[in-house]
Amino acid sequence: MVTRRRFVITLGGAVVAVATQAARGQQGAETPGATMEGDGYIPVRRPPRAGAAKRLTPLERDAVERMLSCPCPCTLDVFTCRTSMPCGFSPRLHADVVKLVDGGYSADEILAAFEQAYGEKILMAPHKQGFNWVGWLAPFAAVGGGAFAAGALIRRWGRRAAERRMAASPVPIEASDDEMARLEAAIRSDDP
Amino acid sequence: MILLGELSLWVALLMAIWSATVSFAGGRMSRADLAASGERAMYASFAFVVLSSIGLWTALITSDFSLRFVASYTSANLPTVYKFSAFWGGQAGSMLFWCLILSLYSALTLFANRKRNRELMPYVTGTLATILIFFLGTTAFSANPYARLDWIPPDGTGLNPQLQNPGMAFHPPNLYLGYVATSIPFAFAIAALVTRRLDAEWLAAVRRWSLVSWLFLTIGITMGMWWAYVELGWGGYWAWDPVENASLLPWLTGTAFLHSIMIQEKRGMLRKWNVTLVVATFLLSILGTFITRSGVIESVHSFAQSPVGTYFASFLIVAIIVTAFLVATRLRDLEARAELESMVSREAAFLYNNVVLVGIAFSVLWGTLFPIISEAVRGSKITVGPPFFNTVNIPLGLLLLALTGIGPLIAWRRASVRNLKRQFAVPVAGGLFLGAALFALGMRDGYALVSYTLAGFVFTTIGQEFVKGVNARRRMHEEPVPVALVRLVARNRRRYGGYIVHFGVVVLFAAFAGLAFKKEYDLSLTPGASFSAVDPYNRTWTFTSQGVSRYDELNRQVTAVVLEAKRAGMAPTLIKSEKRQHVDSRGQPTFEPSTEVGILESLRQDVYLVLHGVSGDDRETAEIRITFNPLVWWVWYGGIIMALGGLIVMWPQATRGGARRRAEGGYVVVMQSSERQAADVPEPPVEAGV
Amino acid sequence: MIALVVGAVLAVAALIYVLLPLFDAVTPLRARLTGTPAAAPESAIDALREIEFDRATGKLSDDDYAALKATYTRSALVELRSRRGDSVAESTAPEQAVTPSTADAPFVAGSVDPAEAAILRYRAIRRSCDVCGPRPEPDPAFCSSCGKYLKGACATCGAVIDAPASRFCANCGSTLAA
Structure with a gap:
């Protein structure tokens, strides 16, 4: 049982902790956000390979665009954005991708080039490495942990119920035939 | 009418404030007169919100461009249906729409419970009125649809062409009806927690409304998928974007609740968990509304940016603290009353079903929040998009599907x-x-x-x-x-x-x-040229271009391509895809060009035609994409x-x-004993027992 | 201008409507229970019906069925009899409600487990108000909601005690608990 006082104290502690964290975060957060100022479009150009031949079909090119996020606020990938609700960015990124494809670059190379220009943010999903594993695995960990907790809970309930059954002497109630007949009728009655 | 509507908004707000104050006081001091006044204030508030909504609809239909909202989301040449649905097309209007639904639901709840749950009702009224104050207040102070422009523009900006679709006219109202319906269970949960009357009585009202919410969310989400598929032209229906995720979250927790509530009804167990789910579903709906309504959101960062965001964030935090306090101080009242009879039973299966449903909800929320966490820990920005959600949620979804089949096969109890x-x-x-x-x-x-x-x-x-x-x-x-x-x-x-x-x-x-198994083909076709493609069922189709046509319609210039589709065993059919450039009433182009896809639908698959553009010197070559989408209609x-x-x-x-027939048999269901009244139950005929 | 007037009139009308209850006498909030109770926790009879059905569809094995049937039949019988226990306290015709069924199937405290006996004892002494329904308090003399005197039942013969502050049962003469 949590008393009112304990709740307030815990809450107060949490608020102080969050506030100090936020204050600390505020100081550092000023400088790196500058890249989003102005347009935010960064051209990704590479000289065409010698004897360049297209390595990607249009469909494979679209698959690459599906791995790139549009820098506009639409939260969609470049392909979906340019084919559904085109903004000022996705057509330009599409043009860059087309040039790279024409220049003979492979899908991985194109993605790497974009990541170099924009940072990891341009990829629709983070690399599976380092801290990102936390992101990839947390849902499974949560479901696994939840399933484990549910299992433990069920086992505890089952044990408690078994104990109770042992404790309560299972003396049957004597019931008259008439009582049983009426009980039976009530159970068989079709109307719920 | 418009002035009246604006006034009504403020009167409704005052009424809601009165209702909340008096209802909580009435509950606290146990005074029926205060509670009655609070309920009447709620009815009055509903009436004034209706009046205010009528005012806004009048302004939209009559194209009164002196209102910023009307000028921003409609234009004189917009079809009347879309003028009507522009009500929920923009932020200010949809906030008012939220208020309209909430006050309607509240009035319905109060009316349905006018003779029931009397101890709970003052707190229910108070909680609902508080939510209404929040939404009316945000509408009035920060997103007022009655805000005026300094000058009257000759025409409005018009509605985004992609919202000019029947799906868009019905999809948002359904979602809102679903979102708002979660407030009622939340209000009952708060009332039950405050009064410590946590027995079964509040569950019936809650279950009914949870189902209402679930139903509307299901319809709303499905319509949203349909809209995305037929209107957006990228060939899919679910992109895991934050707005879609936001609508999925309360659906998932609501579904979990509808399952676990059965365990509480049958066994008196999972009481804490159920209260938590009710509260979580409501909070996630608020989060969903917020994400949907903060316009085009970049990420959760926009919390701090728009003034509406600040209101919502504060409301969420206050709601979380209040409910956490109530639950924490009432843990003992929420103790389970019974025990499981067997470890293998449907109850156990339901518990796992809850774990998976809430797990999926968590993964969706986690994917949305992880960029912030990552930035805080590593300092570098990342994006979490469909590749993540698919990788994580497909296995979890399949697990859920398996449980859907396993649960019904196991008997209740043991x-x-x-x-x-x-x-x-x-x-x-x-x-x-x-x-x-x-x-x-x-x-x-x-x-x-x-x-x-x-x-x-x-x-x-x-x-x-x-x-x-x-x-x-x-x-x-x-x-x-x-x-x-x-x-x-x-x-x-x-x-x-x-x-x-x-x-x-x-x-x-x-x-x-x-x-x-979908198959895509990108091609350019000059008039009369043909293209053969193989569909996922290994049948060969031939598409022949009938040429590109250009014409004007009410509010748009249309470029269309028509293909003839032929397949062995099927009569030739025409498919048309359009590129639309919308114009305002003076013929000036508005918005980016949009695509109208052509779909040849059947139970097996859709042939999905998108006109990307036209090329060539004579602008007669159609750049198109043909996609075979198997089984889409089944969604x-x-x-x-x-x-x-x-x-x-x-x-x-x-x-x-x-109940009566059972009573005639000499037996009566024993209701929650403190709630049963002698008058309700026919006395068991005593002679029969002799 | 017209809008302002209409708005003002409507607002005043609403204000009157809302404030009117405050001019009523101050009444305590009480349970007006005229509708059906909101939700019943599952009755043992419903459980038994489900058990029968689950057996018929083959979901319950015979062993499980027998075990569940025994448990829930007991609960259902207890439910039935406690219902009668209630009716003793609530009935206006005491001579009818007394014991034929208990004479028939002796309902001796020793034959059930102590917890269930305690529940039955509690139900027997629980009072009910004619207006507001059963009271949650153990052994109240007056309704905690409307203040009405609560009829009681004699612990010995089950007759209704309807005179306030009775010390003896009018039917059998035995001494009543305070």
Whole structure:
């Protein structure tokens, strides 16, 4: 049982902790956000390979665009954005991708080039490495942990119920035939 | 009318403030007069919100461009239907729309409970009024649809062309109806927590409204998918974007609640968990509304940016603190009252179902929040998009599908392994048969094979449930098959309605898995040129361009391409895709050009035609994409089946006759004993007992 | 201008409507229970019906069925009898409600487990108000909601005690608990 006082104290502690964290975060957060100022479009150009031949079909090119996020606020990938609700960015990124494809670059190379220009943010999903594993695995960990907790809970309930059954002497109630007949009728009655 | 509407908004706000104050005071001081005044204020508030909404609709229909909202979201040449639906097309209007639904629901709840749950109602009224104050206040102070422009523009900006679609006229209202309906269970939960009356009495009202919310969310989400598919032109229906995720979250927790509430009703267990789910569903709806309504959101960062965001963030934090306080101080009242009889039982299966549903909700929320966490920890920005959500949620979704089939096969209360083998034999065989058959037919996609195997399993489970149920009824009541089937469902709507919902889920999963086999072709066709393509069923299609046409319509310039589609065994059919450039009433272009896709639909697959553009010197060469989308139509059918199942579950069951008949037999259901009144129950005929 | 007037009139009308209850006498909030109770926790009879059905559809093995049937039949019988226990306290015709069924099937405290006996004892002494329904307090003399005197029942013969502050049962003469 949590008393009112304990709740307030815990809450107060949490608020102080969050506030100090936020204050600390505020100081550092000023400088790196500058890249989003102005347009935010960064051209990704590479000289065409010698004897360049297209390595990607249009469909494979679209698959690459599906791995790139549009820098506009639409939260969609470049392909979906340019084919559904085109903004000022996705057509330009599409043009860059087309040039790279024409220049003979492979899908991985194109993605790497974009990541170099924009940072990891341009990829629709983070690399599976380092801290990102936390992101990839947390849902499974949560479901696994939840399933484990549910299992433990069920086992505890089952044990408690078994104990109770042992404790309560299972003396049957004597019931008259008439009582049983009426009980039976009530159970068989079709109307719920 | 517009001035009246604006005034009404403020009067409604004042009424809501009065209602909240007086209701809480009435509950606290246990004074019926205060509570009655609070309820009347709620009715009055509803009336004034209606008046205010009529005012805004009048302004929209009559194109009164002196209002910023009307000028921003409509234009003089917009079809009247879309002028009407522009109400929820922009932020300010949809906030008012939220208020309209909330006050309507509140009035309905108060009316339905005017003779019931009297101890709870003051707090229910107070909680609902508080939520209404928040929304009316935000509307009035920060997103006022009646805000005026300094000058009257000759024409408005117009509605985004992609919102000019019947799907968009109905999809948002359904979602809002669903979101807002979660407030009622939340209000009852708060009232039950405050009064410590945490027994079963509040659950009935809560269950009904949770179903309402679930139903509207299901319809709303399905319509949203349909809209994205037919209107957006990228060939899919779900992009895991934050707005879609936001609508999925309360649906997931609401579904979890509808399952776990059964355990509380039957066993008195999971009381804390159920309160938590009710609260979580409400908070997630608020979060969903916020994400949807903060306009085009970049990420959760926009919390701090728009003034509405600040309001919402504060409201969420206050709501979380208040409910956390109430739950924490009432843990003892929420202790379970009974115990499980067996570790193998449907109760246990439901617990796992809850884990998976909430797990999926968590993964969706986690994917949305992880960029912030990552930035805080590593300092570098990342994006979490469909690749993440698919990787994480496909396995979890399949797990859920499996549980959909497993749960119904286990009896409530207890089951034994030997008996379970008998129950599982046919469904497992059914699933494996389907999987093997598809493999033999050449299907090699791993996830799709698992999906169809599980779908076969669940489908057989449902079929077996119906067959065995009908047979049992025929034996027990000697009814012919049709009567037995109808009565089976009618007498136990919750169970068999639920199975119908499950069937809808199976159809949905089968349709989702079909996407693994879609085929796309990019091509340019000059008039008269043909192109042959093979569809996923290995049939050859021939598409012949009939040329590009250009013409003007009411508010747009249209460039259209028409293809003739031919396939052996099918009459030639025409498909048309358009590129639309919308114009305002003076012929000036507005918005980016949009695409109108052409769909040749059938049960097996859609032929999906998108005109990307025209090229060539004479602008007669059509740059198009043809996609074969297998089984897409089944997504909408699945949604419809789920909604129908939900309706069956919701349909009120006439219990009075049954209770009376039982009473005539000398037995009476013992209701929550403190709630039963002598007058209600016919006295058991005593002679019968002699 | 017209809008302002209409708005003002409507607002005043609403204000009157809202404030009117405050001019009523100050009444305590009480349970007006005229509708059906909102939700019943599952009755043992419903559980038994479901158990029968689950057995008929083959979901319950015979062993499980027997065990569940025994447990829930007991609960259902207890439910039935406690219902009668209630009716003793609530009935206006005491001579009818007395013991034929208990004479028939002796309902001796020793034959059930102590917890259930305690529940039954509690139900027997629980009072109910004619207007507001059963009271939650153990052994109240007056309704905690409307203040009405609560009729009681004699612990010995079950007759209704309807005179306030009775010390003896009018039917059998035995002494009543305070």
